[in-house]
Amino acid sequence: MLLFFAIFAAMDNELITSVHNPKIKYLQELTLKSSQRRKSGLFVVEGRREIERCLEAGFEPEAVFVCEGAGNLPFNCRKTFTVSREVYEKVAYRESTELVIAEIKSRDVSLNDLRLSANPLVIVLESVEKPGNLGAVLRSADAAGADAVIVCDPLTDLYNPNLIRASLGARFSVPCLECDSQSAISFLKEKGIGILTAQLQDSELYYDCDMKKGTAIVMGTESTGLTDTWRKAADRHIRIPMCGRLDSLNVSVSAAILLFEAVRQRNG
Numbered sequence: 001m002l003l004f005f006a007i008f009a010a011m012d013n014e015l016i017t018s019v020h021n022p023k024i025k026y027l028q029e030l031t032l033k034s035s036q037r038r039k040s041g042l043f044v045v046e047g048r049r050e051i052e053r054c055l056e057a058g059f060e061p062e063a064v065f066v067c068e069g070a071g072n073l074p075f076n077c078r079k080t081f082t083v084s085r086e087v088y089e090k091v092a093y094r095e096s097t098e099l100v101i102a103e104i105k106s107r108d109v110s111l112n113d114l115r116l117s118a119n120p121l122v123i124v125l126e127s128v129e130k131p132g133n134l135g136a137v138l139r140s141a142d143a144a145g146a147d148a149v150i151v152c153d154p155l156t157d158l159y160n161p162n163l164i165r166a167s168l169g170a171r172f173s174v175p176c177l178e179c180d181s182q183s184a185i186s187f188l189k190e191k192g193i194g195i196l197t198a199q200l201q202d203s204e205l206y207y208d209c210d211m212k213k214g215t216a217i218v219m220g221t222e223s224t225g226l227t228d229t230w231r232k233a234a235d236r237h238i239r240i241p242m243c244g245r246l247d248s249l250n251v252s253v254s255a256a257i258l259l260f261e262a263v264r265q266r267n268g
Contacts, residue, residue, distance in 0.1 A: 017084040034157035043159035048098040053169035060105045067099035109177040111187045120147045124218040129155035135166025136252035142170035144259035152181040185233045194235045203237035211262035
């Protein structure tokens, strides 16, 4: 783990006490509007743990907002502002965030930027729209030591605050990128990574499928599943047995089951 500065850089003398302060209004826009995040190249991270993991991954802070009375925190930023408790509670996206919020510079990651292991394990999500689900998948991907999470034809912003919150900082510890499905398919085939699509039709039980070699586990939305683009590109189709009346699991639960089957096979 990287070592961080033990104290903040000297804070501005200004104590921000109004939610109408331009800096606070801008912070709220970044939190609530994906269009503003894209336009500015900035996103918002709350909490000591999440900010630490973000900085460990090489992201750069643009500004930090600290609630008065929070004391010294282990981050260093040129622009650091103190805000009143009332202002902080107004702009905080969630509770118990250790009284610190940061504006961070975003950065684009492409398929060519990925540094895969000798025996890659990759998660591919097609058109997943709920940021909380994607955050939970990233958390499982981190726990399983996955090489990357590729989001194809995304319906959610990869810097959505709810995604970052749900991932517990795994948004920064696991390489995560977005691209179109065809580009992802071409990349995986070029790298010799087997494509396993999670689907009900024409599929075999997931634990009967070899995941010891380079593997990409591909999942779609809970409502419509995967498109034919991925079904046709797959090397094998796999499914999780359903013993009750329902025919599917939450995508994040499915991802965890399949990821740790790969871990079991590789460590068995």
